[in-house]
Amino acid sequence: MPDIAVWNKCDNRCVMCTNMASFPAQDSGQYSLEWQIRKMERYLRGLGKTYLKNADDPGFVSLTGGEPTLHPDFFKLISYFRRRLPGISITLLSNGRRFSDPGFARRFLRAAAPPFAVGIPLHAGTAALHDRIAGVKGAFAQTVKGLGNLLAPRSGPEVEIRLVLHRLNIGAFRGTLAFLRRAFRGLRPYRVTAIHYEIEGMSLENHARLALRLTDSARAIGAAADLIAGFPDLRLYHFPLCLVPPALREKCWTTLPREDRCYPAACRRCRLRPGCPGLMKEYRKAFGAGELRPLCS
Numbered sequence: 696m697p698d699i700a701v702w703n704k705c706d707n708r709c710v711m712c713t714n715m716a717s718f719p720a721q722d723s724g725q726y727s728l729e730w731q732i733r734k735m736e737r738y739l740r741g742l743g744k745t746y747l748k749n750a751d752d753p754g755f756v757s758l759t760g761g762e763p764t765l766h767p768d769f770f771k772l773i774s775y776f777r778r779r780l781p782g783i784s785i786t787l788l789s790n791g792r793r794f795s796d797p798g799f800a801r802r803f804l805r806a807a808a809p810p811f812a813v814g815i816p817l818h819a820g821t822a823a824l825h826d827r828i829a830g831v832k833g834a835f836a837q838t839v840k841g842l843g844n845l846l847a848p849r850s851g852p853e854v855e856i857r858l859v860l861h862r863l864n865i866g867a868f869r870g871t872l873a874f875l876r877r878a879f880r881g882l883r884p885y886r887v888t889a890i891h892y893e894i895e896g897m898s899l900e901n902h903a904r905l906a907l908r909l910t911d912s913a914r915a916i917g918a919a920a921d922l923i924a925g926f927p928d929l930r931l932y933h934f935p936l937c938l939v940p941p942a943l944r945e946k947c948w949t950t951l952p953r954e955d956r957c958y959p960a961a962c963r964r965c966r967l968r969p970g971c972p973g974l975m976k977e978y979r980k981a982f983g984a985g986e987l988r989p990l991c992s
C-alpha cells in the first residue's frame with residue numbers, strides 16, 4: 696500500500712524535512728477530501744498508478760504531509776481510510792503539535808482504530824534545540840504535550856517517537872534519550888526510532904548545516920548504549936550493520952525500499968549482508984562508501 700500525502704501545508708519548517716520547498720507552495724485543492732477519496736477508490740479498483748511511493752507494498756499505508764492534522768477534513772479522512780482499509784496497518788506521520796489540544800487528541804484516539812500507529816519526531820530534549828530545528832518557537836512544548844496526550848490513556852494507537860539524527864542534534868542524543876525517560880515515565884509504552892537523516896528535499900538544500908557521517912552517528916549511538924538499554928523497543932533505521940556496535944545490531948531495521956539503498960563493492964564479501972540495510976544511495980552520493988567495514992571471517 697502506498698505513502699499518501701494527505702496535506703501539503705505544515706506549521707513546522709524543519710531544517711531536515713525531506714519535502715522540496717515547492718511542495719507546500721502547491722495549491723492544496725488536490726489534497727481535498729474529495730480528491731483523496733477519488734484517488735484511493737481508483738487505487739483500490741486497480742485503475743492505474745495512483746500513488747508514487749510504495750504502491751506495491753501490500754501490508755501498510757503511511758499518511759504523510761506536510762502536516763496531515765492540518766487537513767480541514769482530517770477526521771473524515773481518518774475515518775474514511777480506516778473504513779476502506781480494514782485490517783491494513785495505517786501509520787500517521789505528524790509533528791504532533793495539534794495533539795496538544797486534549798479534545799483533538801481524544802477525537803483522534805477514538806478514530807484511530809487498530810491496527811494504527813502514529814509517528815512523531817522529537818528533535819531534541821530541550822525547547823531551544825528542538826525549536827531551532829523545527830523552525831518554530833513553541834513547537835517543542837506543543838509536541839511534548841501532544842505526545843503526553845496520546846500516551847496518557849491505557850490503550851490507543853501505537854506511538855513511535857522518531858529521533859532524526861544529523862549534525863545539529865547528534866551531540867544532544869544522550870540528553871534526548873534522558874528527556875524521554877523523564878517526560879513520559881508512567882505512561883503507556885511507546886517505541887523510539889533513531890534514524891540517520893535522509894538527504895533529499897530541504898535536507899539536501901540545507902546539507903551544509905546538517906552533514907553528518909554514519910560513522911559519527913553510529914558512534915554517538917554506541918556511546919548511549921547504557922541509556923538505550925532502558926528502552927524496551929528502540930530501533931535504529933538506515934544504519935549499515937558494520938558501523939554499529941555488535942551489541943546494538945539486533946536493533947537495526949531495514950525500512951527504505953530496495954531502490955533507495957545500495958551494497959557497494961565492499962559488501963560482496965561481507966557476512967552481515969543478508970540482514971543489512973546497506974547504504975542509502977543519496978548518502979553514497981554525498982559521502983562515498985569508504986566508511987564501510989565488511990565482516991569477512
Ligand code: SF4
Pocket residue numbers: 935936937938958959961962965966967968971972973974987988989990
Ligand atoms: S559492508 Fe555492506 S553488507 Fe556488510 S555490514 Fe557494511 S553495509 Fe552491510
